[in-house]
Amino acid sequence: MAAKERLVEAAFALFAERGYDHTTIDDITERAGVGRTTFFRTFRAKEDVIFPDHEVLLQAIEARLAGSTGPTALLAVTEGTRLVLRHYLAEGELARTRYRLTRSVPALRDREISGLQQYQRLFRGFLHRWMGGGEDTALRAELMAGAVVTTHNHVLRRWLRGQSDDAEAEFDAAMAETVDLFTRPEDDGEASIVVFRTTKDLAAVLPELDRVLGPRRS
Secondary structure (H helix, E strand, O other): OOHHHHHHHHHHHHHHHHOOOOOOHHHHHHHHOOOHHHHHHHOOOHHHHOOOOHHHHHHHHHHHHHOOOHHHHHHHHHHHHHHHHHHHHHHOHHHHHHHHHHHHOHHHHHHHHHHHHHHHHHHHHHHHHHOOOOHHHHHHHHHHHHHHHHHHHHHHHHHHOOOOOOHHHHHHHHHHHHHHHOOOOOOOOOOOOOOOOOOOOHHHHHHHHHHHHOOOOO
8 A cells, every 4th residue: 555545544543532632743653653754754734644645536527527529528527527536536434434524623614725725716717717717607607607616516415425326327317407598599590489367368469579689570
């Protein structure tokens, strides 16, 4: 087992036994059988052991987005988000232990929020460029990036709490709904039919409809 894996395994075991605040870096290195130098070559601080693959995931998402074209941009966003979900699913009980820790340790919760903001900035930048990069698309890109991260977190939390038997299926449905919120249907030139009820005489209604809808084409 690599030193990084040993450190993560030792840290999570100690956090479960003693609590996060009562576990030191020396405790972790002793349990893992490595020195402090090895620890600091691998992690910057104790809280980084909780999120050991954050930077790797960011790079993987960035690579997936970079490999997309205009027509496949939204698919790339969905697949990039799925990378994170699958990582947590593969971690299994380790991910659930992290979830319990971040709920109970304010410093870890802050670290988690900071990580989520990095994901959101990455998606926002990509979506803003895809939408044209103008001032008129900045807000829409920000909203969509936030919605993408929120959707992922909603599905992930349900799985972490044991409320989901098929997180990937839920993710597919949730992301489809989210993307649909921000996808404007193209005007295909087909006529639209508006149905309404009124007690007014048709002769009185038609002029108002002409005013709102514009001239009718023959």
